[in-house]
Amino acid sequence: MFKIILYAPFLKNIQGITLYPFILLKYKHLRKDKFLMNHEEIHLQQQKELLVFPFYVLYLSNYAFNLLRYRNHYQAYRNICFEREAYENEYNLHYLKERKIWAFWKYW
Template sequence: MIIQWKWLFEKVLTRFAGIMLFGFLFVKDLEDKELINHEKIHVRQFLEISLVAGLVFGTVAWFISLWFLLGIPVAFYIWYGIEFLIRLIKYRDREKSYKKISFEHEAYDKEDDFTYLQNRRFWRFWKYI
């Protein structure tokens, strides 16, 4: 689902034009096709990480506690944050660290290829790690 929310990007996320949150796309401009494609790539990445996290956290939840199921929807963001911190230590530059996160690197690299998601292989972001 793509939601245009100009206020969010004009008042809160002023440095961004779009964001993917839990599979939902929030964009400033519905006409920006490259941005929407970029965010759709993040949706695919989110779903892939969630699938694997579901297998891992689901197994742990079965044996220990159902509370572990809460880890499934946030696994993507945990990975994203850890990878950002590792790259920040390496590069000591926030912008470069952000662009080098494997999820962002893949999305920026392929945002202008509008057929990419049709042919993309599972866990393709791994190539960018």
């Protein structure tokens, strides 16, 4: 999988973020965190499947809907379908090899 890892100490309350094809990590040592990297690589795959821009439209739309529903930033974020897939599977290091295309729809 094509990826470019950059270090971004300016990230405030997050360890990492994926903006295809980049994975931005708060600290260099996080590159060795195989579960965080798996989580971010799941996002790379999601973004690739949706040809990047539509991913962001769906991501933000899902977040906005969840924010209206839950009235809480953290709950809205954790219930974004893309995040649900990534969090649920970040500890399964074989997930990306087994994952079916557009698997995030299962979490919508």
